[in-house]
Amino acid sequence: MTPKDELAIEVKGLVKRFGDAVALDGIDLDVRRGECLGLLGPNGAGKTTTVEILQGLQAPTAGEVRVLGMRWETHAAALRARLGVALQETRLVDALTVEEMVALFASFYPRPLAVEQAISLVRLEDKRQARTLTLSGGQKQRLALALALVGDPDILFLDEPTTGLDPQSRRDLWDVVAGLKARGRTVLLTTHYMEEAEVLCERLVFIDRGRVIARGTPAEMIASLGAGHVIELEAHPASVLERLARLEALVGLNQEGARATLRVEHLHRALPEVLREIAEAGGEVLHLSTRRPTLDDVFLGLTGHSLRGEGRAA
Amino acid sequence: MRHPLVQLLLMRLRMLWRMPAVLFWSFGFPLIASLVLAAAFQDRALAPVRVAVADGTGAEALVARLEGTPELQVQRAPPEEARRRLTQGRVHLVLLPGAEPELLVDPGQPEGRSARLLVREVLARAPGAPSPAQLRVTPVSEPGNRYIDFLLPGLLGMVLMSTSIWAMASSVVAMRGGKLLKRLAATPMARGHFVGAFLLARGLFAVVEMTFFCALARLVFGVPMSGSYAAVGAVGLLGAMSFSGLGLLLASRVETEDSATGLFNLSTMPMLFLSGVFFPAQNFPGWMQPVIHALPLTALNGSLRAVMLEGADLLSLGAPLAVLAAWAAGCMVVALRVFRWT
Ligand SMILES: Nc1ncnc2c1ncn2[C@@H]1O[C@H](COP(=O)(O)OP(=O)(O)OP(=O)(O)O)[C@@H](O)[C@H]1O
Numbered sequence: 336m337t338p339k340d341e342l343a344i345e346v347k348g349l350v351k352r353f354g355d356a357v358a359l360d361g362i363d364l365d366v367r368r369g370e371c372l373g374l375l376g377p378n379g380a381g382k383t384t385t386v387e388i389l390q391g392l393q394a395p396t397a398g399e400v401r402v403l404g405m406r407w408e409t410h411a412a413a414l415r416a417r418l419g420v421a422l423q424e425t426r427l428v429d430a431l432t433v434e435e436m437v438a439l440f441a442s443f444y445p446r447p448l449a450v451e452q453a454i455s456l457v458r459l460e461d462k463r464q465a466r467t468l469t470l471s472g473g474q475k476q477r478l479a480l481a482l483a484l485v486g487d488p489d490i491l492f493l494d495e496p497t498t499g500l501d502p503q504s505r506r507d508l509w510d511v512v513a514g515l516k517a518r519g520r521t522v523l524l525t526t527h528y529m530e531e532a533e534v535l536c537e538r539l540v541f542i543d544r545g546r547v548i549a550r551g552t553p554a555e556m557i558a559s560l561g562a563g564h565v566i567e568l569e570a571h572p573a574s575v576l577e578r579l580a581r582l583e584a585l586v587g588l589n590q591e592g593a594r595a596t597l598r599v600e601h602l603h604r605a606l607p608e609v610l611r612e613i614a615e616a617g618g619e620v621l622h623l624s625t626r627r628p629t630l631d632d633v634f635l636g637l638t639g640h641s642l643r644g645e646g647r648a649a
Numbered sequence: 650m651r652h653p654l655v656q657l658l659l660m661r662l663r664m665l666w667r668m669p670a671v672l673f674w675s676f677g678f679p680l681i682a683s684l685v686l687a688a689a690f691q692d693r694a695l696a697p698v699r700v701a702v703a704d705g706t707g708a709e710a711l712v713a714r715l716e717g718t719p720e721l722q723v724q725r726a727p728p729e730e731a732r733r734r735l736t737q738g739r740v741h742l743v744l745l746p747g748a749e750p751e752l753l754v755d756p757g758q759p760e761g762r763s764a765r766l767l768v769r770e771v772l773a774r775a776p777g778a779p780s781p782a783q784l785r786v787t788p789v790s791e792p793g794n795r796y797i798d799f800l801l802p803g804l805l806g807m808v809l810m811s812t813s814i815w816a817m818a819s820s821v822v823a824m825r826g827g828k829l830l831k832r833l834a835a836t837p838m839a840r841g842h843f844v845g846a847f848l849l850a851r852g853l854f855a856v857v858e859m860t861f862f863c864a865l866a867r868l869v870f871g872v873p874m875s876g877s878y879a880a881v882g883a884v885g886l887l888g889a890m891s892f893s894g895l896g897l898l899l900a901s902r903v904e905t906e907d908s909a910t911g912l913f914n915l916s917t918m919p920m921l922f923l924s925g926v927f928f929p930a931q932n933f934p935g936w937m938q939p940v941i942h943a944l945p946l947t948a949l950n951g952s953l954r955a956v957m958l959e960g961a962d963l964l965s966l967g968a969p970l971a972v973l974a975a976w977a978a979g980c981m982v983v984a985l986r987v988f989r990w991t
């Protein structure tokens with residue numbers, strides 16, 4: 336086997352335009368067989384567009400795409416039989432039951448899993464006979480996962496599979512993905528949850544505005560920050576925070592109103608400086624806490640905005 | 650059971666069967682509407698009263714006398730043709746000339762009554778005319794010759810058209826809107842199986858519709874069946890396929906159900922008027938006839954009437970059946986080319 340065969344997915348210079356709008360602006364991606372690659376980025380970054388091009392659902396404006404060594408233009412039928420897909424949103428057939436829906440999708444594939452097996456993988460045994468219309472949002476998502484798994488795919492594409500799932504269901508899904516990886520399957524996952532990316536993915540790719548802005552293992556990416564600690568600070572008046580940018584101990588700073596996130600290399604050196612600076616400016620510290628940096632800090636440092644617009648709770 | 654075509658067909662049937670509202674609006678409602686129409690059109694009113702004078706000795710004189718009356722529109726025709734026009738509702742009365750002129754009317758048509766009174770009155774005014782009592786009036790009421798007999802096959806054609814186009818277009822557009830088509834396009838499902846399942850389901854429902862319709866026509870309206878039910882079934886199925894093809898074509902790129910409704914109306918309305926549902930398509934001017942005869946509903950209605958009323962067999966219906974087959978094949982080929990799964 337040449338090293339090329341180790342790649343499940345190879346993407347070079349992928350560009351996608353919708354009219355004048357540029358959704359993807361030259362994306363390069365390599366996904367190795369048997370690994371889980373996490374695609375992360377804020378809303379509208381181009382994750383879904385990238386994934387749908389890899390799934391053969393959209394045609395790229397420019398760029399090279401190889402999936403399992405094949406091209407969509409020439410091997411579409413063979414590729415579809417080997418890919419499992421969960422779209423970001425799908426309205427299933429309301430009138431069908433869970434079991435019927437899975438049986439329908441199973442019938443399309445050459446070597447499907449047993450219907451019961453696919454259903455039990457996503458823990459929907461109780462809902463076998465329920466119409467899909469009556470499922471809760473999270474149950475629908477689990478059914479969508481069962482439909483992605485039932486063809487026993489070589490590559491599984493999951494576009495935000497755990498958005499809207501409760502913590503237990505999320506962990507269940509992680510187990511399913513881990514089991515798949517143990518069987519040598521490849522997973523391409525998009526997510527807004529850092530924790531999920533860290534647990535499931537060997538490697539991560541951050542994209543923003545259609546470009547790759549960083550890539551590597553979670554540990555590498557956090558190390559790339561060059562900051563051992565993060566200080567979260569709230570001060571009054573907000574203007575005093577601007578003075579902090581001058582501090583030498585600082586690796587990075589993001590300010591939003593009266594709050595600031597400071598990335599520092601050595602806490603014991605940076606913290607006194609920060610407090611002194613605020614005191615000299617006549618400001619008052621309202622809140623201060625410190626923590627280890629996360630992937631979200633990496634993203635914040637790269638783009639100036641958080642991965643999830645709504646903040647970092649969750 | 651494991652075959653994708655079977656699974657897709659089951660999906661389609663369950664989508665219809667388990668959704669009573671869908672079932673009603675796409676299937677029950679057109680049937681009921683057409684039956685209400687049938688009942689209503691048993692006594693429709695149209696002016697002026699049209700009279701056909703059959704060729705024969707004394708016909709000229711009768712025409713001359715009738716033509717002076719504004720409420721009467723007089724036409725000449727050979728006796729057979731005159732009777733057929735009465736059957737089709739194109740004239741309200743047929744006057745057979747002779748020593749004792751005979752009036753033929755369809756008791757199912759209220760105009761028949763006024764036509765009779767008007768014609769009698771006019772004939773009585775002339776010098777030396779036979780007295781009204783001498784005029785023989787023959788109601789032509791054998792089933793197969795009334796307006797309702799003409800109307801019902803047309804209504805069946807109309808029902809097959811609207812249910813076939815709508816069942817195809819609305820569900821495909823809904824599935825595209827919900828991204829289900831996109832999801833299916835990401836599987837190795839054969840596109841032909843998908844379309845085939847829809848066509849099979851439509852065929853099954855078309856058979857149900859035809860059975861229901863023929864039974865009502867026979868039991869409620871006493872419409873006779875001169876030809877074979879198998880021939881009606883074959884013609885109706887071909888019609889259902891051509892309209893399904895049209896429905897698929899209309900739905901091939903549409904995103905929203907509103908647009909689908911608009912396209913549905915745009916395609917069916919002209920045919921409702923032009924294709925001889927309520928009155929014969931021959932009533933339109935000659936230059937329109939080639940267009941009218943190329944429409945699938947004209948071909949379907951003509952064929953259904955020929956089988957049901959005149960006992961025609963399929964072999965004699967080559968031309969209209971070819972029109973239907975051409976629509977079915979043409980629409981599907983184009984539809985599958987331009988079809989958008991995403
Ligand atoms: N069909 C389309 N027509 C026009 N613009 C589109 C289309 N699809 C996507 N876009 C644009 O392309 C950009 C990338 O969209 P995409 O759906 O890939 O984002 P995403 O990273 O998946 O975001 P999210 O996290 O919200 O799912 C967005 O700006 C979007 O508005």
Ligand SMILES: [Mg+2]
Binds near residue numbers: 382383384423494
């Ligand atoms: Mg997305």
